[in-house]
Amino acid sequence: MSGLWSLRRRISYAARRSPIKVFLPLIALVVFVFYMMRSDTITKPNSRYKYVREDTDQFQLKQVPGDHISHYDLNKLTFSSNALEKKEKVLILTPMAQFHQEYWDNLLKLTYPRTLIELGFIVPKTTDGDETLKQLEQAVKDVQSPKKKVPKFSKVTILRQDSEAVESQEEKDRHAFSAQKKRRSQMATARNSLLFTTLGPFTSWVLWLDADIVETAPTLIQDMTKHDKAVLAANCWQRYYDEEKKEDSRRPYDYNNWVESDEGLRLASQLDDDKIIVEGYSDMATFRPLMAHFYDPNGDQSVEMKLDGVGGTCLMVKSEVHRDGAMFPNFPFYHLIETEGFAKMAKRLGYEVYGLPNYLVYHLNE
Template sequence: MILTEKPSNIYTSSLRGNKRLSVLVLAILSFIVLSFFTFSKSPLSLRGPSCGRTIRTLSEAVALSSSTTSRTHQNGGQAKFINLNDLEATANAKHEQEHVLILTPLKNAEVYLARYFELIDRLTYPKHLITVAFLVSDTTDQTVSILKQKADEFLNRQELEHRYHEIAIYEKDFNFQLPEEKRHTFELQPLRRSFMARSRNYLLTAALREYHSWVLWLDVDVVDYSDSILEDLQSVDVDVVVPNCLLKTEDGSFWGYDKNNWQETDQSIEMQKSLDPDYVLLEGYYEFLTNRYLMVDMPTHLGKLEKVPLDGVGATFTLVKAQVHREGANFPPYVFQHQVETEGFAKMAKAMGFGVYGLPGYIIHHIKNS
């Protein structure tokens, strides 16, 4: 019989140690290769989950690798826990680092985009706390390509403090075509506003995230407002607030633009009692006078932040605490208390107990559309 000597414990331990070392080295090499390819990738698609953000740090690369790996495990993963009780919208939002979501629905807007982005970029609110999202509908011009170009610029600046948190571009066609010269025709307003409401609701549900404290509805053709307007409006500390939007004129004369900001009066309330429930009321049209008190007709000398309660609002520049939308106040495409879209939103918010206010002395300007 041939006897074979059993290997010593020292030899066995050495083999095991070498195996561990080999596995460790392979793991490190795999991570380095993964990081190399991750950092060398071109910016992600603007339509993807990251909305065009480039991976810029090692921690981001590790996070991407970890999230990708976790998705591949059929039996793995952890629950996502978010305490919405901690989410607030305060009068001191800038100091509290509260996120703002700017929402703008668009259609054939290429001529307005340069000024739009110029004004947004002048805002003194921290860029890393700002998300901008667009919904482009039924567009035939270069709106989408311009948006992609500007998004790439704003998201990949060298200075971190000048980079925006996120920019998202959504596209949803409603196959609604209306000649520009008929855009403000009285008879077509209920139908046009109904499609606008659908557009806003699509954009809101697509873009609102759990970390957003504020939602700003901003028209693409607003051409003048203060750099500190976000902080100013936030300091009023109400659920919904709008500045007074006037028409931009060459001589600086006072011409009201956004007539959807208004208060009900005794006469307007009495008049509505005899209306068909499906009748949509519109402001600024001689065809049907509502007898409401428009904010563009209110005194403007009492101070920029002097607020008045409103019953209807437009959306040229409307700041909303995100909680208002989260609890269900959106833009009705149907008739709600004789209103649709933005004015219907104000009526809905008030019916839910939220406060809606305007600032007659805080002036912004809208371009004169063709």
């Protein structure tokens, strides 16, 4: 037994003295560290490049050797009356509580090049929102899939709302006077989340287009940008079937595009700071001139009208307005909120706000 024990001790001692036993763990550690460092490099493809602007009249970027720093010269960014010629990028933003195929079909008919259009959507975190998200994702995939031989949008962003959403999407509930402050505050929060997430350094124009807008001119973007206005609203109407006359007809829909009135100012002066004025309701008559009522079927579509309040159904905004700080207040701002508050904020920043009374877009008839 003593001989066997002695043999075991010699074998154990030899194992401890073996170079392989000593260095193998060290070699494995070195290989592991080298692999991790190389993997880190591979997963950062831009780490050996930086972006700089070219000294040309175009707002362009190129990659050159250097560190990982992104450079953007916003002085080269334009927002002009000839947006298409200058290839100015347009960001179309839509808060979407429900998916309407008519909205999507109309969007696909726009003639502005899709390579110059980015899309942004925000969907509420509700049960209905789950279904909306599925339908929207499928519609986007049908266009953006590499297998589809159709023009692709430059970028598509879909956000899931992380704040409280409007509980009911029924038209009677959405437009009830008593629900307006809470509803519009929630909408303002959603709009701001969508805007702050998607506005990029290449964006020249932001087109706010409601998910209920189902009919516009195919040249909508060209038509609105050619006015070269900081904030410009289209006149939103609605097609419907007149049961009395037994014929197709149409009527004004968006009453949030308005001009301030003496009565409106007087009413505001009497309100507490946390109260808002909601336009278009008999409960709070302001007698403001509403752009919806200035439509002339025989008038020039390019006629402009100065406004003090705007709706968000179809609203074109120069990106510099948002960059300067104009957002959608979810709190009473001079007794206004959401899109009407945005118009007030833009005007306080020195921008003029306009509308097109004879240029119609159409809301879904629910």
